[in-house]
Structures are given as C-alpha cells and as structure tokens.
Amino acid sequence: MSETLLDVQNLTMKFGGLIAIDDLSFSAKKDHITSIIGPNGAGKTTVFNCLTGFYKATAGSMYLSKNNNKMDLKKFSDFKVAQKAGVARTFQNIRLFPQMSVLENMMVAQHNKLMTASGFSILGLINSKSYLQKEKEAMEISKYWLDIIGLTNRADDNAGDLPYGDQRKLEIVRAMCIEPHLLCLDEPAAGLNAKESAELNKLLKFIKNDKKTGILLIEHDMSVVMGISDHVVVLNYGKKIFEGTAKQTKNSPEVIEAYLGTED
Amino acid sequence: MGKDLIQKSLKDSLFTGIIALALFGPIVGLRTVAKNEVLVVEPKWFIVLLIVAFCAIGRFFINIYSYKKEQRRGEPSSLGKAISNFLDEKGAQIAIAAIAFSIIFPFMPFADRYWMDIAIMMMTYIMLGWGLNIVIGLAGLLDLGYVAFYAVGAYSYALFAIHFGWSFWICLPIAGLFAGMFGILLGFPVLRLRGDYLAIVTLAFGEMIRILLLNWYELTKGPDGLTGIPRPSFFGLPFKRYPDEGVETFHTFFGLEYDPMQRIIFLYYLILVLALITNAFTIKIRRLPVGRAWEALREDEIACKSLGVNPRNTKLTAFAIGAMFGGFAGSFFATRQAFISPESFTFIESAIIVAIVVLGGMGSQTGVVLSTIFLIGLIEVFRDFESYRMVAFGGAMVLIMIFRPRGILAKRKPTITMGKHG
Ligand SMILES: Nc1ncnc2c1ncn2[C@@H]1O[C@H](COP(=O)(O)OP(=O)(O)OP(=O)(O)O)[C@@H](O)[C@H]1O
Ligand SMILES: [Mg+2]
Numbered sequence A: 001m002s003e004t005l006l007d008v009q010n011l012t013m014k015f016g017g018l019i020a021i022d023d024l025s026f027s028a029k030k031d032h033i034t035s036i037i038g039p040n041g042a043g044k045t046t047v048f049n050c051l052t053g054f055y056k057a058t059a060g061s062m063y064l065s066k067n068n069n070k071m072d073l074k075k076f077s078d079f080k081v082a083q084k085a086g087v088a089r090t091f092q093n094i095r096l097f098p099q100m101s102v103l104e105n106m107m108v109a110q111h112n113k114l115m116t117a118s119g120f121s122i123l124g125l126i127n128s129k130s131y132l133q134k135e136k137e138a139m140e141i142s143k144y145w146l147d148i149i150g151l152t153n154r155a156d157d158n159a160g161d162l163p164y165g166d167q168r169k170l171e172i173v174r175a176m177c178i179e180p181h182l183l184c185l186d187e188p189a190a191g192l193n194a195k196e197s198a199e200l201n202k203l204l205k206f207i208k209n210d211k212k213t214g215i216l217l218i219e220h221d222m223s224v225v226m227g228i229s230d231h232v233v234v235l236n237y238g239k240k241i242f243e244g245t246a247k248q249t250k251n252s253p254e255v256i257e258a259y260l261g262t263e264d
Numbered sequence B: 001m002g003k004d005l006i007q008k009s010l011k012d013s014l015f016t017g018i019i020a021l022a023l024f025g026p027i028v029g030l031r032t033v034a035k036n037e038v039l040v041v042e043p044k045w046f047i048v049l050l051i052v053a054f055c056a057i058g059r060f061f062i063n064i065y066s067y068k069k070e071q072r073r074g075e076p077s078s079l080g081k082a083i084s085n086f087l088d089e090k091g092a093q094i095a096i097a098a099i100a101f102s103i104i105f106p107f108m109p110f111a112d113r114y115w116m117d118i119a120i121m122m123m124t125y126i127m128l129g130w131g132l133n134i135v136i137g138l139a140g141l142l143d144l145g146y147v148a149f150y151a152v153g154a155y156s157y158a159l160f161a162i163h164f165g166w167s168f169w170i171c172l173p174i175a176g177l178f179a180g181m182f183g184i185l186l187g188f189p190v191l192r193l194r195g196d197y198l199a200i201v202t203l204a205f206g207e208m209i210r211i212l213l214l215n216w217y218e219l220t221k222g223p224d225g226l227t228g229i230p231r232p233s234f235f236g237l238p239f240k241r242y243p244d245e246g247v248e249t250f251h252t253f254f255g256l257e258y259d260p261m262q263r264i265i266f267l268y269y270l271i272l273v274l275a276l277i278t279n280a281f282t283i284k285i286r287r288l289p290v291g292r293a294w295e296a297l298r299e300d301e302i303a304c305k306s307l308g309v310n311p312r313n314t315k316l317t318a319f320a321i322g323a324m325f326g327g328f329a330g331s332f333f334a335t336r337q338a339f340i341s342p343e344s345f346t347f348i349e350s351a352i353i354v355a356i357v358v359l360g361g362m363g364s365q366t367g368v369v370l371s372t373i374f375l376i377g378l379i380e381v382f383r384d385f386e387s388y389r390m391v392a393f394g395g396a397m398v399l400i401m402i403f404r405p406r407g408i409l410a411k412r413k414p415t416i417t418m419g420k421h422g
Helices: A044-051 A080-085 A102-108 A111-117 A129-149 A164-176 A194-209 A220-230 A246-251 A253-260 B002-029 B045-071 B080-087 B091-105 B113-138 B147-164 B168-190 B195-215 B260-286 B291-299 B301-306 B311-337 B347-361 B365-385 B388-405
Strands: A004-015 A019-029 A033-037 A059-066 A069-073 A087-089 A182-186 A213-216 A231-236 A239-244 B030-035 B038-043
Touching: A004 A044, A004 A213, A019 A033, A019 A044, A019 A059, A019 A213, A019 A231, A019 A239, A033 A194, A033 A220, A044 A213, A044 B291, A059 B038, A069 A220, A080 A087, A080 B301, A087 A164, A102 A111, A102 A129, A102 A164, A102 B291, A111 A129, A111 B291, A129 A164, A129 A194, A164 A182, A164 A194, A194 A213, A194 A220, A194 A239, A213 A220, A220 A246, A231 A246, A231 A253, A231 B260, A231 B311, A239 A246, A246 A253, A246 B168, A253 B002, B002 B030, B002 B147, B080 B091, B091 B113, B091 B260, B091 B365, B113 B260, B113 B291, B113 B311, B113 B347, B113 B365, B147 B195, B147 B311, B147 B347, B168 B195, B168 B311, B195 B347, B260 B365, B291 B311, B301 B311, B347 B365, B347 B388, B365 B388
Parallel strands: A033 A213, A033 A231, A087 A182, A182 A213
Antiparallel strands: A004 A019, A004 A059, A059 A069, A231 A239, B030 B038
16 A cells, blocks of 8 residues: 555636536555546646646645645645645646757756756856756756657757657656656657657656656556556546546446447 | 749739838928928928839849749758858857957057947947847847836946946946846836737836936936046046146056047947956856756746746846846946936837847847947948938848848857767
8 A cells, every 4th residue: 555645635626617627536646657537628637737836726625745744735836836846747738948958958957956056156157166066967867867768869959859759758857857756747648659659658657666756647548548557537527537447447337438438 | 823923023012112102201201391491391202212112122022032932942041041150160269259359459540439439339239239138038038128227227327426436346336236126126027927018018117217217307317417427447547638636647657648549448448348248147147057047938938837947036037137237338338428318218229229139149149249230330331311220220120030030140059068979
C-alpha cells in the first residue's frame, strides 16, 4: 500500500453557467501513473489548470503530500505551484520557448535555483566561482535528460526546429528539470507515431520508477493509457463516471458507452 | 499568367496612387504662405504629382518583386542573408574594428565639430537603443514611453548637480537609480498587460512624465527648462578658457592650448564609455538566469509560470534595468546640453528609439548600431530638406520592413551552448 501523493476532494469549477468540473474527488498515489480520460470537453484540462493554479477552483480542496507534509495547493497561484509545491506540467498544445535553444529551454526550467546561485545576478555578473559551478551542474542535469530522450546532439538548435515528437519529449524532460513531486502531462502522445508512442511509454515508466515522481496523465491514446496506467479516472461532462485499474476500465460498460465506444 | 499579373499590379498601383493623392494632396499640396501680410494658399501640385507617381510606381514594382519572390520561395533572400551571414561569421572582428574606429574617430582629419556632434548624437541613440533592447528585444515588452526614463535621468541629474553641486560621477548613479525606480513604478501597473495594451499604457506614461515636467514649475521650471547645468569636468579639471582664479583647467594641466574641441572630444569619449558599459552589461546579463528568463518570458509567459519562473519580478527587473540605462543616457544629455526642457522628451524620441531597436532586429546588439547609423544618418542627410526628413525616415522603415521583416539582424545566438560533442 503506497502513500497518497495527491488528494482531490469535491473539486468544482464553473465558468459562468457552465460546470466544467462537477464535484470531482480522486487521489493519486506516489508511485503510480494515474490517468484521466474522457471525451472532448469532459473537463480534463480544466482539472490540470485548477491543480497548477492557472484557474482558481470554485469549490473543493486539493492537497499534495510532500515529505509527510500536507500542502494545500489552493494557497498557491500559478508559478508558485511549480516553485513551492513542486507540481510540474506540460500543455496540450506544446509550449516550448521556440526561438531558444533546446539547452536554454532546459536551463530556464532550472531558473529558481540558478537565480539563487547567481546571487540575484550580482554573483553572476562578477563571474563568481560558486555560480559558475552551479551553472555547470545545471548543464549536466540538462545533458542527463537530453541523453535520455536522445536529443543531446541537437542541444544547440532552436527548440522550435525540432520534429513534433521530439518537442513533446523535450517538454516533458524540461518539466522534470524543476525536480517535481508530481508531473502532470496533458495528452503527451497526441500526434506521435507508434514508435514514438512506445518510447514515450518507456520514458514515463522511467520517471515513475527511477525518479519516484508521481504522474498524472491525460491521454486519448488508449495504447498508452492501457499500457502504463496504474489507475484510471474517467470523466464525462465534468463528473467522474468510473475509477479503477486499466483492465477494469477497459471492461466497464459505462466507460465503453460514454467514451471508448463499442468495440467489434 | 504574366499578363494577368501586370494587369493586377497596374490596378493596384492606380489604387495606391489615389490613396497617395488623397493623403498628400492636402498635406503637401496646399501650402499657406504669407503674402502682403495675408495668408494665402499656394498649391504645389508638381510635388504632389511626384509623390503620387513615386507611390504608384513603387507599388507596381513591389508587386512584381513579391511575385517573383513567391516563385522562388524557399530560396533565401540574397542580400540580407549575405549581410547577416557575414556579420555572424565575422561578428567579433567587426565589433573590435568598430570599437577601434570609434576610439580613433575624434582624431580623424575630417572629424570637425559637425561630425563630432553627429557622432555624439548617434552614440547617445545607440546607448538608448541598447537600454531599450533589454525591455523590448529581450523581455518582449513593447515600451513606447522609454523617453520618460531619459527625461527622469536628465532632470534628476540636473537638479542634483545644480542644487547640491555634486560632480558628474556622483550624480550619474543617482540619476540612474531614480530612472530605475520610475521603471519599477511603470512596471507595476502594466504587469498584466501585453502587446497593444502595454504599448498604449507605456505611451501614456511617457506623456504623463512630460506633462508633469511641464507643470511642476517649482521643481522643473516648466517650459522654461533648467539652465546652468554644470558642464562636465575631466576628473575635476574644467574645460574653460578663462577659469576662476587659482583653478587649474584641462588645458593648463596638460600644458595644451585652449581649444573648445577638447570638451567635445571628452564628451564623445564619455558617451562612448557609457554606451560600451551598457553593451557589456547587456551581453553579460543576457547569459545569466535573469536574462534567459526575460527571453523565455518573451517567448511564452504561460510556459514560464509552469516552470516556476516569477513573471512579476522578471518583468520588473527588465523595466528597472532598461530604465536605469535610459537614466544614464539622460544624465549625459543634461550635462552635454547644459540646458534641458520638456521639449527634448517628446513622443517622437521614444518612437525613434523603438524604431532603432525593432529595425535592428529584436534583441540584436549589433543591429542597434546598424539601424542607428542608418536612421539617424538618414535624418541628418535630409536635414536640409526640413519636412521631408520624416518622409525619408518613414520610407526607410518601410523598406527595411519589406526586405527584412524581422529586422536587419534577426538571427539570435544562444546564451549557452553545449558544443559539438556535449
Ligand atoms: N477559460 C474557460 N472559460 C470558459 N469555458 C472554459 C474555459 N476553459 C474550459 N472551458 C470549458 O470547460 C469544458 C471543459 O474543457 P476542457 O478543456 O477541460 O476539456 P478537455 O477534457 O480537456 O477536452 P479535450 O479532450 O478536448 O482537451 C469545455 O466545455 C470548455 O469549453
Ligand atoms: Mg484538454
């Protein structure tokens, strides 16, 4: 029985009259990949936006357990969720810094610790040894992750020039650079071919098992969901209609009706 | 197919001609002149005809040109590419050559008073361009009120120097500090604004500062301006022909003949050093975390937030540092002119500096130099043609935007590299 990482209770999000999330409760465990699936417009991305402080939830609670310490995510606004609570995310439409190099993208993700190391730029301006050392370490971390996704030889190219699949992977490892406790991925397999999708599965398993980072995954690609999810939450019209293991989900009549469709 | 194109282009250029006529007819064609103490309207149809013909024919050729370009899409546009490639490869050497040239410039045989004044003016614009480049080029915040910081720097320098009699090197950092504080003051209310909205508010801010300077008579002497701003001295040695009793001057100290050019040359080196400091600082800070965060913010603010980058602090530092350099330049302006009034800080100044940055290629330090030489040079060349200066200025901008839509030097160098083999 592993410990709970994220605990969401009675989360509700309204946009005027539209109820995008309706009284949603679920939890995610520390060494799990928890998937959120559901048809278009079900409210999946909205859940992420509430968790990561981009939207202020109308009601409900969200707690993240970090070193036996329960943190109320509602207390943090956007950038603080990443900075203080260690929740990282990617976006449904990739959001890299396209005109900056791959390596620079990775360095920006390590901004906060580098900013401290640079003495808010003063130590950096005078080329202090301690800062240069920290910068080198940050480069090594970047290289470590780029090696894993096989992009080290393109480190100095603009991120926007990478092929689509590589951009997806880069966005994920960039998020890992903030050393998150929880990684939220919004449709990372969208637009990937079968080979890339298999590589993605491997990467996510590596992050879960070796980096001990909990993953919350929104995904439409069922081969990804079924292949790697430990737990699945199914949404429809903002409501949770099912929750269970991948296998249970695949066989649940409600889910098939609402989302998966009747298979032959 | 070719015939079709020509027909279309002709139609288009006819239309352009009509618009040009409507625009320039009343503006240029109708001049009021005083004759026997009455104002009469004197039509100048020939000039209007020239302008209209120029616009129409220009439009025709642009159409043909862009059609040809479309045909060979994919092929790089030759001249601009060649220039920027050349600058990329030989960048370091060119920079050294340019700096060397600026150092020996005052001793060139042709460098008379006129040339020195132009050089000083250009150098001031280059420094302002480099300062604004931090805000616009790096952080991507379109600031149309930059002249406000130039003004704050000039006025705080002047006030401290006049009332306390402090020297240039003490007043300079104070003026920079004041300007930086105003940068933060402007930064706070516009944190949430982007693009057009940001541009409008910053523009208004620039005007507010100017109007404040006009109306706060007790402090700024309003439209009369501040006079008697101390001239700069060479580390305590004044540039004066007839110094006060017992005061050593620059020329007596070095045993030279008095020459008013000595002060001009000193001013030239002063602004050169200030500009080079601005440049070195920008190049360095761009490679630090805060500089990378500026550029990241320009690229995608939401992605920045998701990585824990504080957009508020990042933007405020950009505003503050950019404003500080504007303030330094303002101090220089005040000490050079010895007289300042709100008239020197109108919107057109902001517009010119923005044009320098944007035409140079957002974020490019060398681009700022090139576009300053080009634009300020152009204004200078057309000085004798009075009101046509701005037409030439506008025309030059249009040309650059047609041929180099992302600025003269659009290529960006990464702030950190892994090298070929990691
Ligand atoms: N900022 C907003 N303002 C108003 N309505 C919104 C906003 N964001 C989302 N919605 C609405 O909330 C509902 C859920 O949207 P959401 O983007 O969360 O769906 P999703 O499950 O991620 O869908 P998809 O699979 O297409 O990504 C939609 O009806 C959407 O129109
Ligand atoms: Mg979505």
